[in-house]
Amino acid sequence: MTALRPYRALLARDLKLAFRRRADLLLPLGFATLVVLLFGIALGGTPERLAPVSAPVIWVTVLLAGFLSLDGLFRPDVEDGTLDGWLGGATSMVGLMYAKAIAHWLLYGLGLTLSTPLLAMLLNLPVDLLPVMLAALAIGTLGATQIGLVAAALTARLRRSGILLALIVMPLYLPLLIFGSGAVDAVRLGESPKGALLLLAAQTVLLCTLAPPAAAAGLRIGSDNPP
Amino acid sequence: MNPVLRWFHQLGSPPYFYRFAGRWMPWFGWSALLLGALGLYLGMVRAPADYLQGDSFRIIYIHVPCAWMSLFVYVVLAVNGTIALIWRIKLSELLLLACAPVGAMFTAITLITGMLWGKPTWGAYWVWDARLTSELVLLFLYFGVIGLASAYDDVRQGARAAAVLALVGVVNVPIIHFSVKWWNTLHQGETVRIFGQSSIDASMVWPLLVMALATKLYFAFAVLLRTRGLLLEQERAKQWARDAVTGAT
Numbered sequence: 001m002t003a004l005r006p007y008r009a010l011l012a013r014d015l016k017l018a019f020r021r022r023a024d025l026l027l028p029l030g031f032a033t034l035v036v037l038l039f040g041i042a043l044g045g046t047p048e049r050l051a052p053v054s055a056p057v058i059w060v061t062v063l064l065a066g067f068l069s070l071d072g073l074f075r076p077d078v079e080d081g082t083l084d085g086w087l088g089g090a091t092s093m094v095g096l097m098y099a100k101a102i103a104h105w106l107l108y109g110l111g112l113t114l115s116t117p118l119l120a121m122l123l124n125l126p127v128d129l130l131p132v133m134l135a136a137l138a139i140g141t142l143g144a145t146q147i148g149l150v151a152a153a154l155t156a157r158l159r160r161s162g163i164l165l166a167l168i169v170m171p172l173y174l175p176l177l178i179f180g181s182g183a184v185d186a187v188r189l190g191e192s193p194k195g196a197l198l199l200l201a202a203q204t205v206l207l208c209t210l211a212p213p214a215a216a217a218g219l220r221i222g223s224d225n226p227p
Numbered sequence: 228m229n230p231v232l233r234w235f236h237q238l239g240s241p242p243y244f245y246r247f248a249g250r251w252m253p254w255f256g257w258s259a260l261l262l263g264a265l266g267l268y269l270g271m272v273r274a275p276a277d278y279l280q281g282d283s284f285r286i287i288y289i290h291v292p293c294a295w296m297s298l299f300v301y302v303v304l305a306v307n308g309t310i311a312l313i314w315r316i317k318l319s320e321l322l323l324l325a326c327a328p329v330g331a332m333f334t335a336i337t338l339i340t341g342m343l344w345g346k347p348t349w350g351a352y353w354v355w356d357a358r359l360t361s362e363l364v365l366l367f368l369y370f371g372v373i374g375l376a377s378a379y380d381d382v383r384q385g386a387r388a389a390a391v392l393a394l395v396g397v398v399n400v401p402i403i404h405f406s407v408k409w410w411n412t413l414h415q416g417e418t419v420r421i422f423g424q425s426s427i428d429a430s431m432v433w434p435l436l437v438m439a440l441a442t443k444l445y446f447a448f449a450v451l452l453r454t455r456g457l458l459l460e461q462e463r464a465k466q467w468a469r470d471a472v473t474g475a476t
Binding site: 150154157168174203214217218 | 312364367368370371374375378379381384387388391392394395396398399402403406407409410
């Protein structure tokens with residue numbers, strides 16, 4: 001599998017870099033916990049009021065926390081010239097985008113998904129909803145990562161991206177949120193979550209197909225080899 | 228060369244397009260104004276009042292044509308984005324930039340008139356209706372395109388980035404629309420719908436079609452006007468642009 005070596009190397013590099021800065025890695029989780037804390041306090045903290053809204057609150061919190069990491073997705077590579085190396089090199093940009101997306105999802109998507117039991121506990125999420133919540137989040141965050149990949153690629157060369165990144169990413173998150181939170185709702189109402197989960201997975205597959213080439217095209221803008 | 232194809236190639240040249248747009252703009256502008264006035268007169272004065280909603284239904288003569296335009300302009304924008312990305316035609320980049328504010332305006336008008344109509348009819352300015360919600364998302368897609376394009380210092384780079392985003396958006400518009408519909412029906416069943424597709428009377432349709440044509444013509448006028456401005460700004464170092472500004476042709 002030598003053909004995959006550059007992509008594996010990039011994946012390993014991104015993971016290694018992230019683990020060298022463990023504090024940065026834990027920041028999204030800290031942010032998510034804080035948002036949940038604010039919601040818990042604003043809602044009065046009683047289980048009767050928290051339980052019905054806990055699933056949507058967790059969804060929004062996870063999407064927001066994952067969003068915070070997007071600005072740093074390509075910026076360091078643009079600043080230290082790594083990106084120009086990729087663009088000038090013979091390795092497929094689309095393949096590199098896949099490596100980037102997988103690293104980001106492992107670090108933030110999966111990381112946040114695995115920490116949802118903690119958030120669920122704080123919000124009194126009914127325990128029987130937890131498995132479907134975890135499944136929906138694991139699938140949905142991969143889709144969210146792909147959307148973020150494109151948005152981060154398009155804003156990587158700007159001096160500041162902040163609110164613009166939010167403006168680009170949030171409307172595109174909407175279908176993921178609808179089906180992700182719809183799957184949890186279905187279980188709550190005693191129905192099968194299969195339909196919603198499958199539609200969520202279908203969207204994620206579509207995003208995984210289309211987003212990396214779009215991100216590669218986005219990164220070429222403003223370089224010496226425009227798309 | 229095929230004359231149609233040659234005309235198309237000529238249109239891609241900035242000075243040619245500038246003159247072409249200058250020639251056609253008044254026609255589009257004036258016909259939009261006349262047809263718009265006619266459509267509003269027919270719709271506001273001549274069309275009969277609705278048996279259920281009284282006069283409040285008349286807002287559809289603004290609301291519906293603008294809603295049609297809001298989607299139509301996004302498609303035009305995305306088509307220009309595709310042309311800009313594949314063939315790198317500079318003019319398409321500018322057309323994309325010119326489309327975005329016009330489309331955002333149509334979307335905003337659709338939302339505002341929809342909310343004004345919703346108050347007497349549904350009893351609330353905003354309901355989480357599938358169409359209203361997807362229209363709101365469309366507005367944010369327009370804002371994203373405008374924001375991204377203006378964040379770049381280089382106009383061409385900004386237009387390219389906006390083109391990629393527009394393509395991502397055009398793939399997502401149907402997904403957003405159908406997912407919102409699914410979400411809406413899951414929660415509250417069929418939305419109150421007073422208009423069926425065929426339940427509208429012919430005397431009420433005519434003003435609507437006139438208004439639809441007027442908004443199309445206005446769109447053509449506004450895009451040509453904006454593109455002319457953008458062309459002059461982009462090509463300000465060129466001789467033809469100086470001649471066009473000083474009037475020495």
